[in-house]
Amino acid sequence: MDTQLEELTDYAIKYASDSGAQYCDVRSEEQERESVLIENGETEYVRTINDSGIGIRLIKDGTWSFSSITNPKSKEQIKKAIDEAVKNSVHYAKNRKEQFSLYPNPSIKKKIDYKVLQKPNLDELIKIGTMCDKIISDTPKIIKSVINPWYTNNSKYFVNSEGSKILQSFSDVVIDMIATAHEYGITQSVNITEGGRGGMEQIINKDKAQNSAQKIAKKASELLSAKPAKEEKATVVMNPDFVSLLTHEILGHPSEADRVLGKEMAWAGGAWWKGMIGEKIGSEKLNVFDDPTIEESLGWYNFDDEGVETKKTTLVEEGVLKNHMQNRETGQIFNVAPTGNMRATNYRFMPLIRMACTCVGNGDWKVDEMIKEVKNGYLISNMKIPSIDMKRYNWSISCQYAQKIENGEVTDLLRDVIVMGIAPEFFQSIDACGNDFTIRPITNCGKGDPMQSMIMGNGGPSIRGTATVKSVN
Known part of the structure; x- marks a missing residue:
């Protein structure tokens, strides 16, 4: 997590409390996402997206309000967002009939790095995606193969006015696959998603992605001669x-x-x-x-x-x-x-x-x-x-x-x-x-x-x- 983003998150809690919020929590997040789309042996795109920002949620006069800032750089941006959120809460509180409260929750201070055995890697994703595409495309009667491998690296910092400070960092690796078969006017598609929270091991272990590609391609082809069901x-x-x-x-x-x-x-x-x-x-x-x-x-x-x-x-x-x-x-x-x-x-x-x-x-x-x-x-x-x-x-x-x-x-x-x-x-x-x-x-x-x-x-x-x-x- 970027140091400046952490500092702005901590500042947001203090400013919200000083502005009269009965409760406030702030989430700052950073995400790097890389993905590739492969169709019928051709790489349609390779895409990298980096995103960061802060989400501010607060209660003023018994009413929730929320504001977010993409890529904040200054305390003035934080002040402006919180001032607007407080103003909205005060406005909507005038017509609020129901009161609510929050179930007590202990103050937590913790940093957690989730398990990653093999760091996500775009070149490796492209390699696996290309192999899966070939497996599907080489199957008889297949007319289209779509492979979309992607990963994200995430960091999330949570702070609230009750004293909690929680930093969680994790990666997700996923591959989406579709096999489409066609013959004699009949088209059948079978798809599958593999992956999970962690690193490249989520799709590499036991050739999970390749085995799934083979199964969906085979099934799509077989379905062309399958029967409909009676009700x-x-x-x-x-x-x-x-x-x-x-x-x-x-x-x-x-x-x-x-x-x-x-x-x-x-x-x-x-x-x-x-x-x-x-x-x-x-x-x-x-x-x-x-x-x-x-x-x-x-x-x-x-x-x-x-x-x-x-x-x-x-x-x-x-x-x-x-x-x-x-x-x-x-x-x-x-x-x-x-x-x-x-x-x-x-x-x-x-x-x-x-x-x-x-x-x-x-x-x-x-x-x-x-x-x-x-x-x-x-x-x-x-x-x-x-x-x-x-x-x-x-x-x-x-x-x-x-x-x-x-x-x-x-x-x-x-x-x-x-x-x-x-x-x-x-x-x-x-x-x-x-x-x-x-x-x-x-x-x-x-x-x-x-x-x-x-x-x-x-x-x-x-x-x-x-x-x-x-x-x-």
Whole structure:
């Protein structure tokens, strides 16, 4: 972290307090991002972006206000931003009817450097990206390969008026890949994202990127001769990649306390299980948690953007709704401690309650045993596109491919498949969870107004339940 940026951050806290703010926190951030886009053997671009700035959040007259500054250079810029924020709070406080307070949080002073085994390197990213592109392009019937490797080096300094000073430095390395096949008027695409928090080891270890490139290219080609699915309600066995998006959409988002309270209803929706803490919402096989302490996932961090230390939070235990994800404000409303889930895309935005690494808990079933018991059903593989109602009650999620299960055997490959369900009915139908727990990287979760895109982890094991399956066409 640049010394001048740190000094301006510390100054902002002092000036805000001197200006009469009841509370203030300041996040200064620096990010270096390098990325490359490779399509069909051609490098479309190599891009480097450096960004730094300060986000200032304060309470004056019981009302929040926020201001941000890109690449600040002087105390005068800080003063101007805080003066404007204080003025806004005073103005909007006149019409504010509700009062709020923050759940107590200890003062923390800490510096954390997250584990990086192999420093991110653009030349190495290009090399890996080129290899993956060749693997995909050389596969029969492939007409397009798109490879987008990228990394970020990040430094985040958090200070608040309660005495906390927390500096966190970390790197993320990710590769996005799409393989598109075409023949006889039919086009099929399969995509995958690999990577996590750390260095080049996130995509180099065990040739993870190359193996994934080979798998998606092969599957895209095979899907050209796959069958559509007939519509029926049946037993489904969902693989961990599909479960990660299912978890994200119908377990993670409705667990965010701001949605539960209806604070996001206007632009992002609410939660169907509002007021149901302690009630049974699924089968006893269903266990769900959010855990920012899982190392190497894209949701790994030790302190959130309110300076709250992270921990594993049980959301659902044996089918019973136990907790929501909380910030300091909602924690006071629910009379529970904040869970460390307050995050912003960067310094330009107010933080929101966000998933870190929300997962369905592991089970003890072998996947082949789960399949063997199915007389008529489907093996659902890999996430695609979700469509969920405002309260996360009715849902449909398309998968990249599926396979028919007949008398315990996996048979026909199926394309263009959508899986649909009603949240409580589906949760109640879950009768088996596999022992193949996997965390997948999510790089584009949107929430808020203005919209913020966030990276995180989601995951779980293979799960078995009942849902409606049909073809897109």
